[in-house]
Amino acid sequence: MLEARLQTVRVNLTELIPAVFLRRPNRFLAEVLMEDGRRERVHCPNSGSMKGCLEEGAPVRLSRAPSGRVRTTAYTWEMIAINGGWVGINTQVPNELAAQAAQKRALPLFRDATAVHREVPAGNHTRIDLRVETPSGPLWVEVKNVTLVEDGTAFFPDAVTARGTKHLDVLVDRVRCGEQAAMVYVVQRTDARRFAPAAHIDPVYAERLRWARGEGVGVCVVQARVSPEAIVLERFLPFA
Structure with missing residues (x-):
């Protein structure tokens, strides 16, 4: 009963974009490989070390930057596949x-x-x-x-x-x-x-x-x- 109530708490995601993790040049940026072969720099919403979550070649999912907001990156990194499951990195x-x-x-x-x-x-x-x-x-x-x-x-x-x-x-x-x-x-x-x-x-x-x-x-x-x-x-x- 307690965990059933817990599971009503959720953040729904829409139209996340697949890519592959390449590297993280600094705390606020990651470099990924898009499905069309482009290398793209994306916003990293996690200023920690992300120890254990920076596996080159691992699948990631990205969200699009909100429309109307001035940003240098078009995407935000949301999650990465590690150890057979998804890890949410957005703090x-x-x-x-x-x-x-x-x-x-x-x-x-x-x-x-x-x-x-x-x-x-x-x-x-x-x-x-x-x-x-x-x-x-x-x-x-x-x-x-x-x-x-x-x-x-x-x-x-x-x-x-x-x-x-x-x-x-x-x-x-x-x-x-x-x-x-x-x-x-x-x-x-x-x-x-x-x-x-x-x-x-x-x-x-x-x-x-x-x-x-x-x-x-x-x-x-x-x-x-x-x-x-x-x-x-x-x-x-x-x-x-």
Whole structure:
């Protein structure tokens, strides 16, 4: 019943364009081979290292840039096929899924939600992804996209993240002020069985996340099924 409600949360995709991954010259660009043989530079909506997701020759799917918007690239990279399944690399998708989940009360975390606000200032010159209103006060939620999987474990982060550590500090501050706070990790691939902070990549973040949990910050890990047609929340993953 709980996961059936979870699976109502989805981002529908239309007319994604097939291509093949060649390389990623910098954080914001990727080079792909289009079906007609053209090499095309496309926008990469993921500023992380994308460790484990940069396999030369792997199939990818692209969306067209919105009409009327001035851009130097005509396409946005949305997903790549790794380990026999699609991996969603667009970091905006988890934010949309989490906001929908709050609006639909599709996660236990959001069972008392009455309103949802996005990108809200939360002190220390920091914005938090969601402020969810509840009868007992605000719930502050930071959302992270997870694409790194090793031996069945989904890891975050995939590179050192001082910004991510700062978000944890802000959430703990909110809890100490008598409010609620939580992290939501969206694993955009289906070959993971569990989640853990990536202590082998960023030991400071890993230690701080475990500390934040101890201080009362909730942690929710949800796995999404990614396909060229839709990205759908599917099930919860345990925190290892």
